[in-house]
Amino acid sequence: MAAPPPAAAATTRTGALTVGLSPYTARTSAFRRAQICRHRLPTLRCRRAQPLTAAASSSPVFHGECFVVGENIDTDQIIPAEHLTLVPSKADEYRKLGSFAFSGLPSAAYPTPFVAPGEESSRYAVIVGGPNFGCGSSREHAPVALGAAGARAVVAESYARIFFRNSVATGEVYPLELAEAGAWKECKTGDIVTVDIGKAVMINHTSGKEYKLKPIGDAGPVVEAGGIFAYARKTGMIASKASA
Amino acid sequence: MTMTEKILARASERASLEPGENVWVDVDVLMTHDVCGPGTIGIFKKEFGEDAKVWDREKVVIIPDHYIFTSDERANRNVDILRDFCMEQKIKYFYDIKDLSDFKANPDYKGVCHVALAQEGHCRPGEVLLGTDSHTCNAGAFGQFATGIGNTDAGFVLGTGKALLKVPPTIRFVLDGEMPPYLLAKDLILQIIGEISVSGATYKSMEFVGSTIESLNMEERMTLCNMVIEAGGKNGVVPADETTFKYLEGKTSVGYEPVYSDAQARFVSDYHFDVSKLEPVVAKPHSPDNRALARECKDVKIDRVYIGSCTGGKIEDFLAAAKVFFASGKKVKVPTFLVPATQKVWMDVYGLSVPEFGGKTCSQIFEEAGCDTPASPSCGACLGGPRDTYARMNEPMVCVSTTNRNFPGRMGHKEGQIYLASPYTAAASALTGYVTDPRDFLM
Numbered sequence: 228m229a230a231p232p233p234a235a236a237a238t239t240r241t242g243a244l245t246v247g248l249s250p251y252t253a254r255t256s257a258f259r260r261a262q263i264c265r266h267r268l269p270t271l272r273c274r275r276a277q278p279l280t281a282a283a284s285s286s287p288v289f290h291g292e293c294f295v296v297g298e299n300i301d302t303d304q305i306i307p308a309e310h311l312t313l314v315p316s317k318a319d320e321y322r323k324l325g326s327f328a329f330s331g332l333p334s335a336a337y338p339t340p341f342v343a344p345g346e347e348s349s350r351y352a353v354i355v356g357g358p359n360f361g362c363g364s365s366r367e368h369a370p371v372a373l374g375a376a377g378a379r380a381v382v383a384e385s386y387a388r389i390f391f392r393n394s395v396a397t398g399e400v401y402p403l404e405l406a407e408a409g410a411w412k413e414c415k416t417g418d419i420v421t422v423d424i425g426k427a428v429m430i431n432h433t434s435g436k437e438y439k440l441k442p443i444g445d446a447g448p449v450v451e452a453g454g455i456f457a458y459a460r461k462t463g464m465i466a467s468k469a470s471a
Numbered sequence: 472m473t474m475t476e477k478i479l480a481r482a483s484e485r486a487s488l489e490p491g492e493n494v495w496v497d498v499d500v501l502m503t504h505d506v507c508g509p510g511t512i513g514i515f516k517k518e519f520g521e522d523a524k525v526w527d528r529e530k531v532v533i534i535p536d537h538y539i540f541t542s543d544e545r546a547n548r549n550v551d552i553l554r555d556f557c558m559e560q561k562i563k564y565f566y567d568i569k570d571l572s573d574f575k576a577n578p579d580y581k582g583v584c585h586v587a588l589a590q591e592g593h594c595r596p597g598e599v600l601l602g603t604d605s606h607t608c609n610a611g612a613f614g615q616f617a618t619g620i621g622n623t624d625a626g627f628v629l630g631t632g633k634a635l636l637k638v639p640p641t642i643r644f645v646l647d648g649e650m651p652p653y654l655l656a657k658d659l660i661l662q663i664i665g666e667i668s669v670s671g672a673t674y675k676s677m678e679f680v681g682s683t684i685e686s687l688n689m690e691e692r693m694t695l696c697n698m699v700i701e702a703g704g705k706n707g708v709v710p711a712d713e714t715t716f717k718y719l720e721g722k723t724s725v726g727y728e729p730v731y732s733d734a735q736a737r738f739v740s741d742y743h744f745d746v747s748k749l750e751p752v753v754a755k756p757h758s759p760d761n762r763a764l765a766r767e768c769k770d771v772k773i774d775r776v777y778i779g780s781c782t783g784g785k786i787e788d789f790l791a792a793a794k795v796f797f798a799s800g801k802k803v804k805v806p807t808f809l810v811p812a813t814q815k816v817w818m819d820v821y822g823l824s825v826p827e828f829g830g831k832t833c834s835q836i837f838e839e840a841g842c843d844t845p846a847s848p849s850c851g852a853c854l855g856g857p858r859d860t861y862a863r864m865n866e867p868m869v870c871v872s873t874t875n876r877n878f879p880g881r882m883g884h885k886e887g888q889i890y891l892a893s894p895y896t897a898a899a900s901a902l903t904g905y906v907t908d909p910r911d912f913l914m
Contacts, residue, residue: 299669301878308854311506312545316513331880359670365605367621387703388674393621456518
């Protein structure tokens with residue numbers, strides 16, 4: 228197993244947010260920020276050990292264990308319909324959605340749950356999946372549940388359209404695409420990975436392999452800002468407004 | 472340009488546009504429901520302010536339909552959130568339900584949003600309809616551009632009336648030939664999804680043309696367009712014609728202007744089907760593209776049959792099921808659940824006396840066949856829903872269903888198995904207790 232980068236080791240259970248060297252990028256809302264701060268995210272987004280540059284600060288790097296799922300993972304498996312009574316725009320229900328993330332996966336095929344029983348968030352920072360990830364329903368609860376559970380990026384072979392758009396619009400998770408077909412099959416749940424958005428690569432430290440990602444392009448800064456509204460305000464497309 | 476390109480060009484005030492371009496379009500209708508409405512409203516209030524007004528109170532349609540007949544407090548609260556918002560904003564089209572004990576006591580209540588949108592005249596050729604539900608593509612049956620969006624995008628539309636959309640390239644499906652009497656539109660779309668896979672039309676528009684399509688009534692065209700999302704499609708369209716115009720008569724006072732693909736329009740690919748040669752099909756668990764002939768599955772023992780949803784709960788779907796029961800004169804061998812999509816469908820199930828059935832109504836035929844009494848109209852168990860939802864699969868059973876998705880856990884239990892089928896095939900399967908080709912009863 229290849230050694231994880233030094234900064235990752237330095238990231239403690241309290242998360243990079245409280246590690247002074249990491250300027251935290253503003254998210255869309257106060258409760259989203261609070262959610263990230265408050266909850267135990269053992270594998271939270273961290274920064275590489277390299278010297279800070281302007282480019283680095285706008286190109287997030289995520290490091291931690293990955294959770295691997297198969298092809299055509301539909302949104303019913305990501306968040307079963309019985310939990311859709313939870314309203315994502317309400318802070319307490321947002322957190323609850325996170326605790327149910329991926330609870331629709333068949334237990335036989337996925338013996339390890341994404342969120343451990345009794346926990347509100349997941350230990351997995353990165354989700355790795357096959358083609359057509361997020362197919363099915365337009366429920367925005369799907370990317371929200373993954374983000375609320377603490378996942379920062381999905382690395383899949385391809386996406387269903389609405390899931391991709393909802394991920395970007397909410398800024399909940401980076402929907403990243405693998406450049407090579409089938410690469411996702413080489414990852415196993417629990418492998419330690421680093422996802423470098425700026426370099427468009429995912430490194431699997433457990434297997435020692437590196438995978439190219441398709442550049443996320445204009446969608447990257449939108450996710451970085453915390454969704455379309457935050458991005459539009461940040462860039463002056465719409466007037467900034469004191470949002471609660 | 473294709474039909475979809477033309478609709479988006481007009482909505483963005485462009486003379487022409489190309490697939491792949493991102494354009495700001497003016498939205499003609501925004502629909503939301505009890506599952507995504509409260510979140511959409513939350514985003515709208517947060518981003519535009521507590522006192523903000525929606526961009527046009529006559530262009531927003533709010534339809535409680537998903538989790539209605541349940542004692543789940545949060546589900547009930549979500550309908551209350553919709554009601555409060557509609558009162559505050561003076562939303563013109565809100566199809567409310569207050570008395571859950573008897574849906575008939577709620578004259579405004581409709582039921583399943585996609586069928587209600589059509590019935591109430593909100594689906595008009597040439598327009599843009601966005602909805603917080605992936606089956607919003609249903610309305611493409613009217614030659615409307617219709618697609619599903621998330622809460623955040625819908626919150627933006629509520630405030631501005633605009634959406635940024637990428638113009639999809641179009642795949643054309645040419646279906647010719649006489650429709651055999653044992654096939655329904657459900658067979659056609661399952662055939663197509665089996666052909667191109669659950670991601671075969673991702674980011675693309677699917678246009679349905681040909682003599683078979685022209686012969687279909689509006690309900691059948693809706694079934695076809697309803698499931699384009701199951702192939703990943705952004706939208707589906709059927710060119711508007713006399714059938715469309717006749718359906719719309721008396722349903723809307725809004726003027727509309729249909730558009731059609733040019734003879735020189737560019738399609739990314741063409742698929743041709745001779746419908747006269749097709750056979751009844753099902754989608755086996757757990758994917759809508761897991762196609763098989765119904766007769767190939769005759770040894771699959773089933774526990775129940777479900778007839779309902781936006782895809783398979785319209786009056787034409789119940790007439791089709793009743794036709795099989797009437798032809799056989801036998802009783803069902805497994806519990807058979809019937810959930811009319813809307814209050815109007817329910818009334819027709821009980822009220823339409825059908826000459827072909829000796830003047831009987833569908834409800835009489837269902838009763839004679841031993842089906843469960845038709846339930847209150849809603850999305851029902853199509854997507855599982857709260858635990859107390861009527862006909863929800865709370866055990867790992869095998870179900871033949873006229874709904875649209877057979878993902879793991881879709882109708883409730885994660886180990887449940889769902890065979891998607893036409894109402895003919897569903898009714899035939901109910902009569903035998905096995906997946907059954909309807910020709911066994913209709914020929």
